Amino acid sequence: MEVKQIGDGVYEITCGTTHYREVNAKVKELVNRGAQKVILKEVYGQRYIGTGIKGKVKIEVHGTAGNDLGIFLYGPEIEVFGNAQDGVGNTMRDGKIVVRGHAGDVCGYGMRGGKVYVEGDVGYRVGIHMKGYKNLVPTFIVGGKAGNFFGEYMAGGILILLGLNRKPGEDIVGDYCATGMHGGVIYVRGEVPKRYLGKEVKVFEPTLEDMKLLTEELKGFSEAFNIPVDEILSEPFTKIVPVSARPYGRMYAHRWGIATGLIK
Amino acid sequence: MLFKKPQVAFYPFMVLRDDYKCVRCKSCVDQCSFDATYYDEDLNMIMNHHENCVNCKRCEAFCPTDAIKVVKNPSTFHPDANWTPEAIRDIHVQMLTGAVILTSTGNDKPIKNYFDHLLLDACQVTNPPIDPLREPMELKTFIGRKTDQLQFDSDGVSIKTTIGKQLELEIPVLFSAMSYGSINLNLQKAMAIACREFGTYWNTGEGGLHKSLREFKDHTIVQVASGRFGVDLEYLETSAAIEIKIGQGAKPGIGGHLPGEKVNEGIAETRMIPVGSDAISPAPHHDIYSIEDLRQLIYALKEATNYEKPVFVKIAAVHNVAAIACGIAHAGADAIAIDGVRGGTGATPKSLRDHVGIPIEMAIAAVDDRLRKEGLRNEVSLIAAGGFRSAVDVLKAIALGADAVYIGTVAKLAAGCTQCQQCHTGRCAWGITTNNPKLAKRLNPDIVAENLYNLLRAWAHDIKELLGAMGINAIESIKGNRLRLRSWGLTEQENKILGVLPAGM
Numbered sequence: 001m002e003v004k005q006i007g008d009g010v011y012e013i014t015c016g017t018t019h020y021r022e023v024n025a026k027v028k029e030l031v032n033r034g035a036q037k038v039i040l041k042e043v044y045g046q047r048y049i050g051t052g053i054k055g056k057v058k059i060e061v062h063g064t065a066g067n068d069l070g071i072f073l074y075g076p077e078i079e080v081f082g083n084a085q086d087g088v089g090n091t092m093r094d095g096k097i098v099v100r101g102h103a104g105d106v107c108g109y110g111m112r113g114g115k116v117y118v119e120g121d122v123g124y125r126v127g128i129h130m131k132g133y134k135n136l137v138p139t140f141i142v143g144g145k146a147g148n149f150f151g152e153y154m155a156g157g158i159l160i161l162l163g164l165n166r167k168p169g170e171d172i173v174g175d176y177c178a179t180g181m182h183g184g185v186i187y188v189r190g191e192v193p194k195r196y197l198g199k200e201v202k203v204f205e206p207t208l209e210d211m212k213l214l215t216e217e218l219k220g221f222s223e224a225f226n227i228p229v230d231e232i233l234s235e236p237f238t239k240i241v242p243v244s245a246r247p248y249g250r251m252y253a254h255r256w257g258i259a260t261g262l263i264k
Numbered sequence: 265m266l267f268k269k270p271q272v273a274f275y276p277f278m279v280l281r282d283d284y285k286c287v288r289c290k291s292c293v294d295q296c297s298f299d300a301t302y303y304d305e306d307l308n309m310i311m312n313h314h315e316n317c318v319n320c321k322r323c324e325a326f327c328p329t330d331a332i333k334v335v336k337n338p339s340t341f342h343p344d345a346n347w348t349p350e351a352i353r354d355i356h357v358q359m360l361t362g363a364v365i366l367t368s369t370g371n372d373k374p375i376k377n378y379f380d381h382l383l384l385d386a387c388q389v390t391n392p393p394i395d396p397l398r399e400p401m402e403l404k405t406f407i408g409r410k411t412d413q414l415q416f417d418s419d420g421v422s423i424k425t426t427i428g429k430q431l432e433l434e435i436p437v438l439f440s441a442m443s444y445g446s447i448n449l450n451l452q453k454a455m456a457i458a459c460r461e462f463g464t465y466w467n468t469g470e471g472g473l474h475k476s477l478r479e480f481k482d483h484t485i486v487q488v489a490s491g492r493f494g495v496d497l498e499y500l501e502t503s504a505a506i507e508i509k510i511g512q513g514a515k516p517g518i519g520g521h522l523p524g525e526k527v528n529e530g531i532a533e534t535r536m537i538p539v540g541s542d543a544i545s546p547a548p549h550h551d552i553y554s555i556e557d558l559r560q561l562i563y564a565l566k567e568a569t570n571y572e573k574p575v576f577v578k579i580a581a582v583h584n585v586a587a588i589a590c591g592i593a594h595a596g597a598d599a600i601a602i603d604g605v606r607g608g609t610g611a612t613p614k615s616l617r618d619h620v621g622i623p624i625e626m627a628i629a630a631v632d633d634r635l636r637k638e639g640l641r642n643e644v645s646l647i648a649a650g651g652f653r654s655a656v657d658v659l660k661a662i663a664l665g666a667d668a669v670y671i672g673t674v675a676k677l678a679a680g681c682t683q684c685q686q687c688h689t690g691r692c693a694w695g696i697t698t699n700n701p702k703l704a705k706r707l708n709p710d711i712v713a714e715n716l717y718n719l720l721r722a723w724a725h726d727i728k729e730l731l732g733a734m735g736i737n738a739i740e741s742i743k744g745n746r747l748r749l750r751s752w753g754l755t756e757q758e759n760k761i762l763g764v765l766p767a768g769m
Contacts, residue, residue: 047564072496113497246524
């Protein structure tokens with residue numbers, strides 16, 4: 001590991017094969033000393049980058065970010081020049097992650113705030129159990145395609161799938177999309193065949209309100225990857241929302257259910 | 265076919281009222297939260313919907329003239345060892361609703377309680393017992409990873425080895441995870457106060473930490489479950505330790521489910537989900553499909569908190585618990601909490617509560633054995649949970665190999681619970697497992713805190729008396745010391761698993 005200061009508040013760490021614990025400790029130390037930006041070079045899959053740091057520091061990752069990039073993220077802005085692995089933005093609260101490449105499985109799990117933009121494809125179970133509460137609304141945008149269980153158990157937030165790199169005849173999303181969804185909204189560029197969708201959701205055409213929201217949310221993505229919003233919006237979108245905030249309400253009965261009105 | 269619903273025709277409990285004593289004060293009507301009692305103005309009589317009665321005994325307790333007794337309905341079904349009233353009633357519920365039957369609290373089936381088959385030793389003649397009233401007796405327990413060996417400085421006295429963060433307990437008893445939502449803030453607050461006063465820890469459960477309880481940070485274990493409710497960096501930092509919840513004894517293998525109607529403003533804010541939305545915890549953590557993944561989350565939590573917090577992993581005691589516990593130890597957990605088949609809950613399908621998992625006594629013995637064999641025992645602490653009723657149960661669990669014990673139902677009982685098994689309905693008449701403001705205010709956190717403190721004090725002294733009788737003056741010396749246990753009425757196989765000798769040997 002090699003650390004050098006390359007500007008006012010800007011540091012560069014050459015990570016190589018250094019253990020994540022040392023790299024992350026160094027990043028934290030630099031941030032505590034007032035670093036505004038930390039550039040990580042030669043990242044070979046170091047885990048948990050950006051975790052445990054509060055504040056708006058910028059972190060650049062050159063190479064391949066390891067699992068749980070930005071887990072519990074609480075403010076930093078991370079930009080990955082390369083691919084990221086599993087768990088990008090896992091249980092994230094605030095901040096921004098931009099991945100200039102592909103990302104793996106379970107990205108955005110339990111995410112409750114901030115933005116994640118992935119330029120390429122993502123794996124399975126992305127956006128699973130995302131949440132939203134009042135002004136804490138997370139946005140996860142995937143430029144490419146997604147695997148199975150996209151938006152599973154989703155409870156809030158905004159999940160957008162663009163499939164910009166999709167070849168003709170290729171599926172944009174895998175099976176069991178939005179299974180168990182009970183909150184939030186998913187927008188998909190193009191059509192999603194019904195057989196890919198969980199039974200807890202319904203498909204709608206986006207309203208004007210939706211288009212306004214999409215335009216607003218896509219601005220950041222458009223800036224990050226230099227793709228005009230108009231071009232992204234040139235194809236019709238599909239909106240997926242849950243039928244009920246209580247998908248499993250009728251599946252459980254109280255033992256003496258009369259008082260509760262369950263047995264009428 | 266019946267002209268009325270079977271639940272209305274055949275009810276399990278009834279309210280007997282002595283009309284001569286009844287002064288029509290209607291306090292029973294006010295107190296009943298299950299719509300089982302009402303006042304008929306025309307007759308000037310208090311009447312009952314017996315079918316709604318759950319035997320919580322709130323009306324009985326509040327009747328100023330002792331006019332009420334809640335009794336088992338003497339009219340029951342034909343005696344039948346196979347088709348018990350419970351079995352018949354369950355069929356009735358399911359044929360009407362087409363739904364899984366929910367229940368709460370712990371397993372109420374007569375599953376053999378091995379604690380009742382274990383007996384403790386005492387000193388006679390050959391070595392003296394110790395009097396805990398006059399001699400020092402050490403119950404202090406440290407939870408966390410211990411090092412393999414100590415290294416000393418050249419002076420031979422100062423210790424060079426640094427050991428990881430430990431939780432310091434004045435009694436080997438902690439309050440087990442009960443979330444804000446499943447219970448209300450008043451009970452959480454009571455537990456937190458009692459812990460701060462006595463020197464032990466309470467556990468937030470998976471529902472986040474309400475802002476009013478942040479001041480109890482140093483006595484709080486925060487839980488991270490599959491729903492990740494209320495989990496963010498600040499939450500993780502506001503703790504003494506972090507517990508990853510994989511499973512629960514009352515519902516191994518399934519997730520949690522707080523129904524939307526229970527999610528009010530306070531719960532919504534603490535869990536960070538909208539008011540009225542279901543709080544669903546998936547069955548697995550979707551970022552944990554293997555021991556390696558578990559290690560990944562353990563170290564994510566450690567990274568996020570600068571390795572300052574011990575990380576616990578809680579699992580249900582299932583058939584293969586010893587091997588799983590070893591995996592957890594290898595994954596880097598500082599403590600393993602194991603919840604047995606009698607563990608309680610705020611809501612679970614009845615089939616799971618009553619039929620899934622194994623007794624905690626067997627689990628402790630099996631896990632302790634395996635960890636020792638693999639040379640891992642010092643690397644993790646072992647916290648046992650699930651149906652502990654007394655200081656004696658605690659001591660027997662420690663003698664079997666646990667470091668400490670989690671108690672949940674005991675805290676509920678100390679707050680006035682009568683075990684009516686209706687926590688999941690959110691109608692708790694004692695104001696414990698409800699967040700209905702009218703009901704929740706029935707529980708005074710300061711009084712309950714005092715009750716809990718008294719209880720811990722009593723248990724601590726109880727344990728000291730038992731230890732003293734055994735001639736032991738530190739809890740550390742009885743840990744895993746199964747030679748001080750004997751069994752009665754157990755088979756050879758059971759003795760072998762528990763690692764104890766039968767009485768007389």
